[in-house]
């Protein structure tokens with residue numbers, strides 16, 4: 001079967017003129033001067049004028065992989081299979097680099113680069129002769145950055161995930177990315193292992209090309225891209241080195257050419273229903289707490305009204321079905337073999353938690369895509385009525401310290417649930433003594449200070465870590481207790497902060513508190529020694545103090561002067577919104593569907 005169709009004058013395009021968008025650059029007969037200038041330099045590496053003027057869709061491949069971005073690096077090789085697919089379907093591939101975002105390599109934080117990469121992609125998609133784009137994704141922020149850019153521009157776009165690394169092993173046990181770090185850190189603190197074993201243990205979790213093999217932010221966000229309908233079915237979970245990954249690259253390349261001909265744009269796929277599907281899937285897979293801000297940002301750029309309350313309403317009751325670290329046991333390979341996202345969605349669909357009619361980049365609906373997916377295997381993917389945990393979605397919290405924050409309930413320990421969720425009548429049972437840290441450096445410097453007298457009834461707070469305070473917002477809320485408690489077997493305390501935490505962490509944390517302390521949010525008023533009540537039943541965190549006391553503290557508040565280290569940090573801080581609003585560059589949001597509304601081709 002061939003998918004190649006001859007170009008016809010009524011082929012879809014961005015302006016409805018019957019011409020492909022790229023022909024405004026490459027085949028404008030009314031303006032030979034500019035056409036010649038646009039076209040000649042694309043010939044200098046071997047393309048021919050006939051190819052570029054034949055009406056074949058010009059397909060960009062947004063390349064997020066590089067030596068600096070190892071989680072996505074194998075996209076450099078996968079791109080050749082994408083190009084095979086594009087060529088076979090009758091398109092012309094043009095690969096281009098996007099600003100790297102390496103979660104583990106970028107200081108002070110890779111979160112700064114999501115919006116920078118987004119801006120870069122928007123400029124490329126808008127300003128160059130492209131009719132559609134393959135978005136290569138993988139490492140945490142690469143997926144939202146690419147989807148946000150495609151949403152703003154609204155050219156036909158399809159996600160190609162890079163896939164997780166192979167499963168890591170250490171001493172005969174699974175060693176999952178990130179998650180093993182938290183375990184190794186505890187063992188190091190308790191003097192059970194030394195420096196070399198610590199390093200070996202952590203590095204064992206990264207045995208091959210690919211992104212994190214746990215259900216951290218990377219696998220979560222690629223799973224949600226698939227749940228949104230933006231990748232071909234089954235794409236998210238295929239491990240990076242598997243042959244199916246190369247095959248998926250080829251099929252993705254073929255499909256984007258057809259999508260251009262069908263004018264299947266991101267706005268037709270990423271609808272309100274698609275976002276609700278993604279939220280339900282997030283709960284079922286035990287997705288990262290970074291997903292709410294990323295999904296909010298994508299929704300805002302594509303013009304869909306999505307709020308944190310939607311996570312509570314659509315997602316909270318959904319049970320945990322996927323048995324992957326950090327909420328469960330397995331890693332990416334097992335998840336893929338058990339059926340990946342299509343099996344999860346098929347199971348959710350059976351009980352009405354998925355809206356089957358949502359259109360996807362395959363050209364079919366979600367319901368059609370997942371119809372033949374394997375049934376749950378009862379181990380890695382559980383049936384809906386035998387989940388790993390009931391009501392496993394995010395809790396959306398409020399109170400007098402912040403307007404909103406999220407808590408990932410699928411990683412709350414039984415002891416923590418007992419104390420903060422199930423305790424029937426005693427309101428004081430939820431009250432703890434606050435220990436307040438001013439950012440990660442302060443936490444690391446003082447956590448073992450005996451003067452803080454930290455015991456099992458303390459709540460660890462960290463502030464100054466939101467989008468403005470620690471530009472980009474730091475993944476630091478998952479703070480471990482002091483060494484003396486860990487040695488006594490108390491391995492976690494409740495933690496609360498205006499930063500984020502790694503999706504690979506199983507810490508009982510209340511995060512993404514917005515507004516953040518750096519812009520005068522309630523956390524700025526807190527002092528070490530304060531009493532704070534956490535009540536998960538009412539979804540509130542409150543400073544136990546009179547209104548007068550709180551008002552007096554607010555009147556005396558002096559916000560810190562923030563120092564920027566790079567030009568982008570200054571620009572970012574001046575334009576960024578809060579995590580509750582997706583941490584978007586707020587002025588960017590007025591640019592919607594720019595290819596169709598700008599007046600240029």
Ligand code: FES
Nearest residue numbers: 071139211212218
């Ligand atoms: Fe890149 Fe986890 S660090 S995916």
Ligand code: MG
Nearest residue numbers: 140217502503
């Ligand atoms: Mg991360």
